[in-house]
Amino acid sequence: MFNKITNRSFGFNLLVVVGILAVLGLLFFSLLGIITKHGDTLTVPDVYKKNIQEATMILEKEGFSVDVRDSIYVDSLPGLAVWEQTPAKGSIVKVGRTIYLTINKVIPPMVQMPDLNGLTFRSAEMTLHSLRLNVGDTIYKPDFATNTVLQQLLNGKVVKPGREIPEGSNITLVLSSGTGNTENPAPDLIGLTFLEAKETLSASNLGLGTVLIDPSVTDTANAFVVKQTPPRRNSLNELNMVRAGETIDLWLSGNRPTKDSGGTPAPPAEPEQPE
Structure with missing residues (x-):
């Protein structure tokens, strides 16, 4: 057979080669549409909020490939649910196109x-x-x-x-909510422990202002209130009125103050001021 080919003219052999290439080229281009599925398109389904397993099953059944590319955390979405898909739902794409999914994390960061x-x-x-x-x-x-x-x-x-x-x-x-409009008498905190005083202020909707502590105090929670501003009564023995939301300053000491028969505390020694 080799001798028959070699005995033929170069021109004839060239024509045979060209013919074979032409047939192969024609065959290739005729099959190209089938190989690439040219003209075969699909509409991307909506898999938003679906579990990743269910979403994968739906997409692969429709002829798509699936790739999970990222994950985030959304507290309103179940774990492993689809948060985003690319291409988006309703897109017209070729058969076999890869759909990239972003899913919700199971454990929040x-x-x-x-x-x-x-x-x-x-x-x-x-x-x-x-x-x-x-x-x-x-x-x-x-x-x-x-x-x-x-x-x-x-x-x-x-x-x-x-x-x-x-x-x-x-x-x-x-x-x-700001200070209230109704005025009430200032509570009497003298003689209470610091913890009791804070509870009383909270119950009266009053705030804790500046707290000055005697250097001898070792247990602040159980230290005693020896002075307050504003006090329960003013210099004319009239009740001082305060509104909800206002604050009261306190002076604390390790020694419980004594009160006279009228309930007025004896003047305490002023605690040392911090430098």
Whole structure:
């Protein structure tokens, strides 16, 4: 056979080669549409919020490939649910196109609790949202600085700045409602322990102002109130009136003060002022 080919002219052999290439080229281009599935398109289904297993089954059944490219955490979405798909639902794409999915994490990441005390409600809300935390309940309490944060709570308990908490947590904000309009007599805190005095102030919707402590005090919680400003009565023995949200300053000592028969405390020695 080789001899037959070599015995033929070069021109004839060239024509044979060209013919073979032409047939192969024609065959290739005729099959190209089938190989690439040219003209075969599908509409991308909607798998938003579906579990990753269910979403994969739906997409592969329709003729798509699936690739999980990223994960985030959204507290309103179940774990392993689809948050985003690319191409988007309703897109017209070729058969076999890869659909990239972003799914929701099962375990929320941890973030540090910010310090919201003293911020306005709007600033506190923006700070929480920037860390993917939510504003839960809002509780109003009388205080001078209207609509500012007095406390930050998680599950009913005070949460300190810097503590690690789950992303998506609901933070309850205790906000100032300003001072009240109704005046009441100032409570008599003389002789109470510091802890008792704070409880009395809280029950009266009053704030704790400046606290001056005698150097001899070793246990602040059980130290005694020996002076308060404003006092229960003024120099004319009239009741001093205060409004909810106002503050009372306290002086603490390790010795319980004595009161005269009229209930007036004996003048205490002034605690040393810090330098």
